[in-house]
Amino acid sequence: MAQKEAQQRRPSIHDVASHAGVSAATVSKVLSGVTTVKPENAQRVLDAVELLGYRVDPLASDMRRAKRRIIGAIMPEFESEFFGQMVSELEGLAEQRGYTLVAASSRESEAREKEILARMHDWRVAGVVLAPVRNEHGPAAAFMKANGMTGVLIDRVLADDAFDTVSADSAAASAEVARALVGMGHRHVLVVGLGEQAATVRARLEGFRRTALELAPDIRIDVVLCESDVGPLRALLHDYFSKGTERPTAVYSLFLKGTLVALSEFRRRGWHCPNDISLVGFDDAEWMQVTWPAIAAVVQPVREIATNAMEVLFRRIEGEGGPPTARLEPCKVLMRESVGSPGSVPHSGGGDRQ
Amino acid sequence: MAQKEAQQRRPSIHDVASHAGVSAATVSKVLSGVTTVKPENAQRVLDAVELLGYRVDPLASDMRRAKRRIIGAIMPEFESEFFGQMVSELEGLAEQRGYTLVAASSRESEAREKEILARMHDWRVAGVVLAPVRNEHGPAAAFMKANGMTGVLIDRVLADDAFDTVSADSAAASAEVARALVGMGHRHVLVVGLGEQAATVRARLEGFRRTALELAPDIRIDVVLCESDVGPLRALLHDYFSKGTERPTAVYSLFLKGTLVALSEFRRRGWHCPNDISLVGFDDAEWMQVTWPAIAAVVQPVREIATNAMEVLFRRIEGEGGPPTARLEPCKVLMRESVGSPGSVPHSGGGDRQ
């Protein structure tokens, strides 16, 4: 037999009503916690609900309401630990308030990002958490603005004049990385990154540069940056090291993919961290503490970002006014074995134990 | 001004109808591609749609239809590359057919899994792609069965008598790993894994054992397996190596987390792959080819699993009958530098180039 036929018609609110001998309106009241119902009737409703296994149809319910209890989340991708954790956190937070999270991935495309947003608008979502592909000036944010949608911008954004923003404090973290590297004696650092249009990537670069130059005015900072995909970056980095310029003593990657590309390039050349070159990357990942050497990384406060984003989003949904806020959450910097003093012997021991 | 007030009321189908001077029904027909509409009127409708920026409300539309154009996806977690890719693929596939994917994570909890499924049922999803926490015998699958839901089971499942299943051919991949390790001379292998209740983990273990014993009847296969979380596994593995039994020449991890735990344990003991011990893991990850040594891994055919799962799911949604099918997609085994012959010098060179 086809599964299709097994699809039972679920009991509706009217079924419950007739079983309880009341009207649908009363059932609705009981279920939404209105107290003006005679206790006896309320009980009969509850019994009928139990008996029939009735559950409200959230879509039908939202239909009649002003706002639908759906939150949209748009992430550049689902494949990385960072955005995976983010979706997971947002999901839990939305659930806590009785909302459903509908997540979609823009696949690093601004065109797709806008399309998804339009679809979310079609769904009449109550609010959107948008992690833009580039920054706050993309077509998606413009669309949200134009259509009066409520939303929060996270991650690749620092501040906006129309929406609240929440992201990691990239500049501060980069400054800390700079302090660490300069403190260890590095005077020639390569900064490598993807997405030069991303506000945060620029903040990461500038945060590093400013502090490094402050502490060591003679420091040499090379920069290999490209927009778009990881492929070109790989080529650029290869060229950089092939040019025969003096080899930097450390590489600071502003992006997870950059860290991978850097490692890959080191492999190809047979360089080992930290003897031949040091490496720190923005974005931590589980594997970074089990490899040898363990890779130093800036840990973004995913949970804090998610929590604050949802908090401010729900305040807006509930109609709170006021100018947009811009939050920056502090990162943690984990200096692991991939970083050492230039020209020194590697230090021994494991990565961070847990 | 509060963002809330900026929320414009979107044009409804009636707005379009009156602008075009036709009825709502006609608008609906034009938009759903019914050809029996006078071209002139159709054009006026299209113009009005354009003018007003009208878009169908998918929820309202689904309300009236028999089945809602929503596919539910339930994954054990969102944080890993594997499930991230899976959600991404499923999202694209659902979109292609005009469906929306609503993904949720069970967080490795069977209780939560069932709750989510109930919520999906409340949403009247047309179908569900379920990657069960353990196997096909969990409460979630039972719930689906009991409620006549349409669905496919993927990943941690081999076959089922009620639902179609699609997963990686774990046994074949494990056999290939066995052939490789035995072929290189390994005669003492530790197999380590999480989730002994998962059908696939058992298949991976047995696939390995059978082939290994066939090729080398004298081989010693130790097994460290535990249900539940990664913490206990770490402890078990530590105990295993501390017991002073002879050290195996290779470790085969049946699960990504197991690979991480194994690496972490090797670190702690100062063992290097492949000189001190070889390592192969089920599940590939991007980082595995950039570390030194690159980590050998079994690559699951995510895209194929997703594609076939969606294909069979939509066939069921469209009412196709017949007994449940069970598909197994072949994996690829990438023997990288973490594997070598026992007691030999490490081979030189990079990981897989791209």
Add this chain to the structure above:
DNA sequence: ATGAAAGCGCTAACAG
């Protein structure tokens, strides 16, 4: 304290 009535935005059956 309760129910009848009126929709939310849309589609499907059926007359015309």
Add this chain to the structure above:
DNA sequence: CTGTTAGCGCTTTCAT
């Protein structure tokens, strides 16, 4: 070819 009618399952006035 088109419009009317009747809902999908629910919530919300508004009388009673």
